[in-house]
Amino acid sequence: MYIVTGGAGFIGSNIVAALEDRGVGPIVVCDRLRAGAKWRNIAGRAVHDVVRPEALLDYLDHHRGAIQAIIHMGAISATTETDADLIVETNFRLSLDLWKWCAHHHTRLIYASSAATYGDGTAGFDDDFSAEALARLRPLNAYGWSKHLFDRRIRADLDQGRVAPPQWVGLKFFNVYGPNEYHKGGQSSVVAQIHPVAARGEAFSLFRSHRPDVPDGGQTRDFVWVGDVVDVILWLLDAPKVSGLFNLGTGQARSFLDLATAVYRALDQDPRLTWRDTPEAIRDKYQYFTEARMERLRAAGYDRPFTSLEDGVGRYVRDFLNNTDHPYR
Numbered sequence: 350m351y352i353v354t355g356g357a358g359f360i361g362s363n364i365v366a367a368l369e370d371r372g373v374g375p376i377v378v379c380d381r382l383r384a385g386a387k388w389r390n391i392a393g394r395a396v397h398d399v400v401r402p403e404a405l406l407d408y409l410d411h412h413r414g415a416i417q418a419i420i421h422m423g424a425i426s427a428t429t430e431t432d433a434d435l436i437v438e439t440n441f442r443l444s445l446d447l448w449k450w451c452a453h454h455h456t457r458l459i460y461a462s463s464a465a466t467y468g469d470g471t472a473g474f475d476d477d478f479s480a481e482a483l484a485r486l487r488p489l490n491a492y493g494w495s496k497h498l499f500d501r502r503i504r505a506d507l508d509q510g511r512v513a514p515p516q517w518v519g520l521k522f523f524n525v526y527g528p529n530e531y532h533k534g535g536q537s538s539v540v541a542q543i544h545p546v547a548a549r550g551e552a553f554s555l556f557r558s559h560r561p562d563v564p565d566g567g568q569t570r571d572f573v574w575v576g577d578v579v580d581v582i583l584w585l586l587d588a589p590k591v592s593g594l595f596n597l598g599t600g601q602a603r604s605f606l607d608l609a610t611a612v613y614r615a616l617d618q619d620p621r622l623t624w625r626d627t628p629e630a631i632r633d634k635y636q637y638f639t640e641a642r643m644e645r646l647r648a649a650g651y652d653r654p655f656t657s658l659e660d661g662v663g664r665y666v667r668d669f670l671n672n673t674d675h676p677y678r
Contacts, residue, residue, distance in 0.1 A: 350415040354379040354402070354447075355423030359530040360461070360522070360578060362390035364420055366678050367579045369394050379405050379423060387532040389677055402443060409450055418457040418516075418586060421447055426492060427536050428465060429631075433491045440495035445502060451514035459585055462500055462519040462594065464571070464639055465493030475642045476521055476596040480504050489634040500594060516589045520581070523598030523641050526661070527575030528669040528678040539605065540662055543612045544670045552621035555605050556635075563637055565624050566606030571598035571641045574661030577653075584651055591649050598641025599655040611659050615666035 351368055355361035356378030368376050375397030382388045382399070391399075400408045402423060409416065424440045444460060451458040467474050468487040475482065483501050488494040500519060507513060526538035533541075546553045558565045581597055606622070613620040627635050656664075669678070 350375050350377060350397070350412060351417055352377045352379060352405075352409070352419045354405070354419070354421045354443075355461075356380050356396075357382055357387050357391050357399075358422060359390075359527075359533060360525060360575060361420075361422040362394075362529045363527065363575050363579050363678055364422065364582055365391055365394055365396065367583060371583070373417075377408075379408075385532050390529045390532070393677065402439075405443075406446060406450065409454075413454050413456075416454075416456050418459065419447055419451060420582065421458060421460040424461060424492075424496075426463075428490045428492050429536075430492060436491045436495045437498075440492070441498050441502075444499045448503065448506075448514065448517070451517070452512045455515055457516040457586075457589065458514045459516075459518045459520070459582060460499075461496075462521045463493060463496040464521050464523045464596070464598070464641065465490065466497040466500065466521060467639070468493065469634075469636060470638055473642075474596065474640055476594055476645050478504060478594040480508060489636075503594075513592075516585075517592050518585050519594040520578075520597045521595065521641070522578065523571035523573050523596070523639055525573050525575050525578055527665055529575075531677075539608055540612055540665055541670065543609055544616075544666060547613050547616050547618060547621070548671075550618070550621075552623045553609060554623045554625045555609060556627045557624040558637075559627055559632060559635075560637060566609070566622065567604050568635075568637050569602035569604050570608075570636075570639050571600070571602050572608060572658055572661075573598050573641075574656040574664075576661075577655050580653060581646070581651060584653075588650060593645065593649065595646040595649070596641035596643055597646070598639075598643065599658075600641055600643040602638060602640035603658045607658060608662065611662035612666060614659070615663045616671075 357380040377398045379400045472485045526540045530537045543553045610620045
């Protein structure tokens with residue numbers, strides 16, 4: 350049995366699909382579906398059970414002899430969420446409970462950390478897991494802080510010799526894009542936000558740069574195709590001796606201008622862009638550059654190439670965003 354928390358969400362549902370395609374299981378999804386269309390992300394999948402987060406620990410105890418691994422993707426991921434108590438309860442406390450359960454029951458755990466732990470990037474984007482390196486990071490929002498809080502707690506527990514799961518992996522996701530993010534609204538990837546505007550033949554408005562050394566559209570991110578994220582997780586399931594905290598990006602920063610151009614080109618159009626001011630509420634927290642250092646994951650043995658921005662965006666647009674008959678993976 351494989352447990353995927355956040356399994357009806359964006360990355361989680363892509364993991365569920367890949368596990369089913371592999372023929373492993375049963376696959377259990379832990380998530381809150383609520384009243385939206387999130388359930389559609391797993392509607393075509395042979396999911397064994399769906400469990401609410403507050404019932405998860407009891408469910409684990411009842412099935413403790415059957416669980417192969419827990420893939421913990423569930424979290425409040427909105428960087429604009431301001432209820433820090435809710436974020437700590439959801440992102441930190443549940444993660445810590447799962448860590449302790451997996452350690453006690455000798456169960457493998459793969460969990461989602463985030464590139465948001467790096468803050469404005471002044472301390473770099475090196476996935477150094479030493480206590481000293483972690484202490485230098487300054488996340489800019491409560492979401493990033495909650496992920497960083499958990500990473501630091503795990504480091505402290507390991508340093509104190511406390512028991513750990515037989516395999517544990519934290520993945521610092523950079524800017525992931527791909528199918529099954531339709532339910533995320535304003536938190537969906539910029540690809541998903543540009544597509545409907547571009548498909549109407551209209552101009553999309555990107556944030557203007559507010560730094561003299563960066564041109565409009567020159568702000569960069571490490572954009573990573575969700576299929577590559579899934580491939581790394583499947584590889585980790587095949588490599589039970591690999592543990593650690595790893596970046597998960599491509600290792601190559603690309604500009605928002607490159608991203609927008611790739612969307613328009615995938616629609617066989619020339620890019621049409623306008624500029625708008627970055628909202629003042631987030632302007633002082635806005636990152637102008639992110640790029641994952643990937644040496645540690647490579648050194649651990651992962652050797653597959655990452656999908657280029659143009660290939661990933663092209664696939665997303667042609668196979669999913671343009672395909673209203675089959676919009677879900």
